[in-house]
Amino acid sequence: MAVDVIGLGFAAMDIVLNTEDLPKEDGFSFVHRERLLAGGSCANAMAAISRLGGASGLIAKVGDDHYGRFFVRDLQASGVLSSGVLVKPEGTTLHNFIAVTADGQKSIFSHLGDSLLSLTEDAVSTEMLTGVRAFYNEMIPAGPALKLSRFCKKSGIPVIFNLQVGLGFMALCGVSRGALDEMLAMCDLFITNGHFIRELAGKDDGVDAAHTVYDEYRPPLGLIVTRGAKGCCHVHENGSTKLSAVKVRSVDTTGAGDAFSAGLLYGRFVKGFGMKEALWFATGCAALKCTQAGPRLNAKETDILGLLERQ
Secondary structure, three states: OOOOEEEEOOOEEEEEEEEOOOOOOOOOOOEEEEEEEEEOHHHHHHHHHHHHOOOEEEEEEEEOOHHHHHHHHHHHHOOOEEEEEEEEOOOOOOEEEEEEOOOEOEEEEEEOOOOHHHOOHHHOOHHHHOOOOEEEEOOOOHHHHHHHHHHHHHHOOOEEEEOOOOHHHHHHOOOOHHHHHHHHHHOOEEEEEHHHHHHHHOOOOHHHHHHHHHHHHOOOOOEEEEOHHHOEEEEEOOEEEEEOOOOOOOOEOOOHHHHHHHHHHHHHHHOOOOHHHHHHHHHHHHHHHHOOOOOOOOOOHHHHHHHHHHO
16 A cells, blocks of 8 residues: 555554643642543654545554554554554553643643664665655654655655654654754754754744754755744745644644644645645644544544635
8 A cells, every 4th residue: 555645753542631720739630531542743643644635654663552452453443554553562552641621731741661662773664665755754763764764865755854852852762963963954844843943953032943943954845833823934945934823712732733744744745735835734734633632633635625714
């Protein structure tokens, strides 16, 4: 099965706790609902692409615990190619405890497990990239992501890198600054958020930080900084373009950034939109996700276009 976009990165199970508010130090809050949902930022994006109408696949490693078995079944049910998801015997799958309030605020506690980062370079093959239109990765883990990205650069396959966590967390996951610099120099499109771009550039001002990083690495399709309810900023060779967020009544912001990534990948590499049109489509995906509970966008292309038309 050929896919349009294949992703390598976070694959997890989410234990979502719906509560009235997030407790302060030494405080507590009642849980009104508890759900077990498949998540992980990369897996969320690939599942959303499939639901939008594209063909997607995932490269990751999970444990053979109940979390891992649930994850693989759900991925297959979502229409995502799962042949690249390996299983570690007696392994523990990454899982998150996510507390979400009625107005969409959240706190996340992660149990990394011992499976995700055990994926090695030898375990991934460049044959996984046969026929793909784009390779999306989060450098989790770094070795396989770099191996496949190097092949993509030689083969003319666009590489999209999304820095999903801070530099300290990346270091804990074994990603050196040298490896990060190599990925930034290779990628065709770089995505991150305002906090991480400031950390990466060592600057307090987000706009200045975005231009500093862009000027250093010059990704051909530019650099995108997501800004939550403020929309996003696209830095490119002609300057920068800001897009406002689509206004909706938010019930759960979990996975909104993943939905944005999915919409961008789907619009640019599946539908062939220009970057501005793909970004507008992506903002629609992020907005619609905020109206849905859980970490994954469940929408077809027509749902997004309908929302944008009403705007």
